[in-house]
Amino acid sequence: MDEITKEFLVESYENLDRLDRDLVALEHDPHSAELLGSIFRTIHTLKGTSGFLGFGPLESVAHVGENLLSRLRDGHLRLDPEITSALLALVDAVRFMLGRIEETGQPGDRDYSELVALLARLNERPAVDAPALEPRVPVAAGDVRAAPVPSVLAPPPPADPQPAPSKAVASETTTQPADNGEARGPAVSDSTIRVDVGLLDKLMNLVGELVLARNQVLQFSAQRTDSAFLATSQRLNLITTELQGSVMKTRMQPIGNLWSKLPRVVRDLAATCGKQARLEMEGQDTELDKTIIEAIKDPLTHIVRNSVDHGIERPELRVEAGKPAEGCLKMRAYHEGGQVNIEISDDGGGIDCARVKQKAVQRGLLAPEQAARLSEHEALHLIFLPGFSTAEKVTNVSGRGVGMDVVKTNIEKIGGTVDLQSQPGRGTTLKIKIPLTLAIIPALIVTSGGDRFAIPQVSLLELVRLEAEQALRQIEFIHGAPVYRLRGQLLPLVDLQRELKLAPPAREPAAPAGAVNIVVLQADGHPFGLVVDEINDTEEIVVKPLGKQLKGVPCFAGATIMGDGRVALILDVLGLAQGASVVADVRDRPRRETGAAARKPADPRSTLLLFDAGQGGRMAIPLSMVARLEEFSSSAIEFSGSREVVRYCGQILPLIRVARHVPGIAAPSAESGMLQVVVHTENGRSVGLVVGRINDIVQESIGVRRHAPGDGIFGSVVIQDRVTDLLDVQSVIRLAEPSFYPASAPHAA
């Protein structure tokens, strides 16, 4: 394929993605001259270039589309769903032809006469006499012809298009050539270049090599005393780190690139299912490594389709339930702790746990008595089982039972996790956590049986070292299976040496002879302890794939080269856990899910902060709602109006005394003169919750056992054998600081 055609393809694909987005946005705002103009120009460019390159069918299809669009643009036709659908079909046809061109060099000989006829027929419609449009049309027309550069290159915000620019802008830019379709902003194209991804990959590999060489040099330098050499190696270290960061950045893409296809997916699917849905996106500019973007593309699309198909109810049901007829799907992406979080939430019907259990039993995925024992959270996670589907009948959208399990496996394959929360009647939220990049990762290096292994730090929870005497006492056996009580919870132990058969099999799971190092890992939400001989260090490692001869070995995710030039294997924590039956093997999961393996004392739990609200009044909040714990002297309290505030990190932090808002709790005694404050931050704003005493941080399954009425308390759970109330942070804040939440903000769950 020649260069021109390649360029044409790359450019056209980009344009098509924008077309999808623009068309859906246009449906919400049919009068937006800017959007219409942008769409018109894209099609016009496509027509021109494909004609020039001799792709006849493509040109002719684009031509009728252009005709239709020009009438829309001039206000002779009004956009309605029929026209939108036809235009989207046009985009699909163009996309298909581009695909053929990519494969065969020719647009193919599929018959598009039907589409052409449809577009032509729509074009035949009599002109609308819409006086409402009149005042905008002249401005719009001028603008469309004249101001191609900014809107071509900067994609307009999908949901909230800018109003048409003023006439002044339009007349100012009319000096540009009228042949707007071909216009390219020289300013932008000068500052960016297209680079082949292969080249970036190569660059990345080279930087990986450099990182290894740097590690080696640093190891040498540790044994030297030559200060000039030390300074040089230090500089090498800094430069390498910076270079690594920069090269990594070149591979980063905003997640918005991936999301741009989704509004179209939502629209089409909602139309097919007879539902109304809109997609709201936040954090489109969150950046991710290109390989990760590729890897999450399908899972994300699947989740979005699922949300529309299963989550959002039909309009009449929604109205009945007191919700707006149009369902809302929210996608949010943000960086947190070196990872990217993606949340997909809908305000639909939520997941009915009882029905999920019933379906799982019906499909033979688990026994009825097992189902009865599941907690709510566990029941929700049944939807990740292979073969699970609640759809009553198989449609082309869903119901085939392949789905969420594939989503989960794909996300876990790239070192990510999926969590699911659902409230019946309120909606469902899926949380995905994925690493920023796969190429260079922080890892813990351990030694077992004389070999070194790298453990990706994403799976690492904590390290425990038991001295010989402790180990004898504290490692217990349940029918031969070693366990350790980690803060009251049984942690199944897996011996790496035995698991990998590093030593002769004579080594029985006997009482340990010396000190024991336990690496507490998490696989698939199940914590387990990996017993290793030695814990060495953490290191940034460059992940290299294993040859295909080793693809059948489940315990390794790859290999890396250590500072001394030797190869070390990277453990695949999930594969290892499956090998040791800490989590049930994926392939056997349908039958064995709740067998011995899955009943191990490792159910998914959340981390809670335990505190006394006042004098007594034992309460807990999820640690995720805690930004910081602070201590203020009571003399630091100042007043803003009648409200108590303190100065904190250059801001004014309003204080809320929790005891005042939770009935039946005495205020904490003020004699110590120090206030214990839990800082809660949301949307960039913080409040301080004054509590009596901070007690502990525990991991506990958060299934609410008893729903308490009244404000301030969410419900109760049993933690460490005591009933503990869960503080409803948001309702307390709403009571005490109504201005904390903007009036228009929906009640977050």
Add this chain to the structure above:
Amino acid sequence: MNESKQYATFSLHGLFLGVEVLKVQEVIRYQEMTRVPLAPPTIEGLINLRGQIVTAIDLRRRLELPPRPAGQRPMNVVVRSEDGPVSLLVDEIGDVVEIEDDAYERPPETLKGVARELVTGVYKLSDRLLMILDTGKAVSLTAGFGSPPLAGS
């Protein structure tokens, strides 16, 4: 008429074997190796070839020959494969020989076992026979066996 090919030769348990010289990326001395637990036994380990991780296959085990005597260090014949370079561990390296096609013959039908699949032909040299190894099949562990033994669970 007199076409000829070049082969890199090596010895293995007294056998004289050769691979097409163009398939060979390089020949290196014994390298320190990292063993791979649970891997099929033919895989000796992983070596670091200038920053690239290369799987080393013990050709003795691959051809179901007796194990290498203790203390004898193998050489790495790094061959190109579809999946990147792979190292074949051999006893000793021989010369690169150029042989005319006339000396070629298909392996005899009596050749049995794995060798039947991996040896593509035999050259009759004046003093001995040179067996030509199919590197593609040698590095793909599935050839010659049913399927690779799935280690682990």
